[in-house]
Amino acid sequence: MNLTGHETYSRELTAWDRVLRARHPERPRTLDYARAIMDDFVELHGDRRFGDDPALIAGIAAFEGQTVAIVGHQKGRDTRENVRRNFGMPHPEGYRKAQRIFQHAAKFGFPLICFIDTPGANPNKDSEERGQANAIAENILIMADLPVPIIAVVIGEGGSGGALAIGVADRLLMLENSIYSVASPEAAASILWRDASKASEAARAMRITAPELHQMGIVDGIISEPDEGAHTDNIATLAHVRVALRAALNELRGLSTAALLQQRYAKYRAIGSYQEAAVHQLEPVAAHQNGHAANTNA
Numbered sequence: 001m002n003l004t005g006h007e008t009y010s011r012e013l014t015a016w017d018r019v020l021r022a023r024h025p026e027r028p029r030t031l032d033y034a035r036a037i038m039d040d041f042v043e044l045h046g047d048r049r050f051g052d053d054p055a056l057i058a059g060i061a062a063f064e065g066q067t068v069a070i071v072g073h074q075k076g077r078d079t080r081e082n083v084r085r086n087f088g089m090p091h092p093e094g095y096r097k098a099q100r101i102f103q104h105a106a107k108f109g110f111p112l113i114c115f116i117d118t119p120g121a122n123p124n125k126d127s128e129e130r131g132q133a134n135a136i137a138e139n140i141l142i143m144a145d146l147p148v149p150i151i152a153v154v155i156g157e158g159g160s161g162g163a164l165a166i167g168v169a170d171r172l173l174m175l176e177n178s179i180y181s182v183a184s185p186e187a188a189a190s191i192l193w194r195d196a197s198k199a200s201e202a203a204r205a206m207r208i209t210a211p212e213l214h215q216m217g218i219v220d221g222i223i224s225e226p227d228e229g230a231h232t233d234n235i236a237t238l239a240h241v242r243v244a245l246r247a248a249l250n251e252l253r254g255l256s257t258a259a260l261l262q263q264r265y266a267k268y269r270a271i272g273s274y275q276e277a278a279v280h281q282l283e284p285v286a287a288h289q290n291g292h293a294a295n296t297n298a
Contacts, residue, residue, distance in 0.1 A: 013177070016200035018209050019185060021177035022156045026231035028238060030057045030072030030115040033155070037242040038063050038070070046097060050130060053094030055086040055122070056166075058101040060110070064246060069105035071098045071166050072115030075156070088157075089122040095135040095165050102139075105148050111249060114152040114166040119184055121162030136165040143168035144268070149252035149260060151245060153223070154178040154210075155230075170264050171248040172218070174210035175237070176225040180218070181208035218271055221248070 013021075021027075034041045038061035045052040057074045060067065073090065076082035105112045121132055143150060143166075152169035158180035174180060183191070185199035188206055192198075213219040223244045226233040252260065 014200070015179075015203035015206075015209050015212075016185070018177045019179055019199075019203050021225075021229040021231070022179045024229060024231040025075075025077045026234075027117075027156050028230060028234050028241075029077075030070075030074050030117065030155070032234065033115055033238065033241060034059065034061060034070055034072070036238045037245070038068070041070070044097070044101065047093040047100065049096055050093040053086075053091050053097060054084055055088055055118075056090040056094030056097060057115075058097050060101075060104070063113070063249070066249070067108070067110050069101045069110045069112045070115070071101050071112065072155075073118040073162075073166075075117060086122055088118045089120060089162060090118065090165075091122045091127045092130045092132045092135040095121070095132075095139050098139060098166055099135075099142060102142050102146055106146055109148060111149040111151070111252070112146065113245065114150065114169065116152055116154045116158045116163045116167055116180075117156035117178075118159050118162045119157050120159035121165065133161075136161045139165040140168055144264065145261065147257045147261065149249065149255070150264075151248045151252075153241060153244070154180050154219075155241075157184075159184060168264075168268070170252055170260060170267070171220045173221045173223055173244055173248065174213065174219050175223045175230060175241070176210055177229055178210060179203075179208045180210075180213055181206055 034057065041059055041061040043057060043059040047053070055074060057070070057072045059070050061070055062068070073088045074085050075088035076085045102112065104110065121127070121136060123132075150169040151171045151173065152167045154163070154172075154174040156178055158167065158178065160182055163180065185203040185206065185208070186196045188202040189198040190196045192202065207213070207216070210219060210222045214222055221244065223240050225240070226236050230237040255263070
């Protein structure tokens, strides 16, 4: 499902090619979308517990005349800004700031739009001591039951729980060259082969690209990019995302709260699959195990 109406995917690109494009410093960031395709964006700061986190943007804006709540990761484009933004890796206070916006959205009935672009949540000691895992878990729980439409767009990297913490949505969309995974290819290569240099092999094996995730039913739609990537034509990319958001909001606008929550529940229950075995199918296995145990005892 291509929500921009253009079937222009660069299918000859390898998974690693897409990783490099997803990480390109000139790709549009959350603030670019908030300021270019939204009107009257007002950023809110702080979690009312510890402080503000520049790695996660949150605020209120108007999208084509409708008030919306916005949450998104924010990377920098140079070293200085990346240090200030912690390379797009939020601390617990960032995710708790997002919770404030979730609550605003629920209270006033604003649709929630999330822009995902992070290598993962900040993993350092201070973040762990301030409850990083708890903050991520709370976000997932709140989003699962939020009584407003939620649209999440992976605009670059979608890394691990740091992405999932603002990624529970009625419509999960990905830019064509974005990635979404449980771990970075480098981390996966280090775990599987103890060799981070095999990251390109890990990227291929993990199936982290938009076309693959759409095929598996994890992603609802793919937003096409300019031929050489989003970083080569920000204006066109912003326009494509605007079209996709409009289409997704129109799909969700007419649903009742009950229908919205039911569809969201069904969507996530359907990700992954398993098969239950009948009792008679298990009996031979049990018999084999019992026989093996008897032989061992003998």
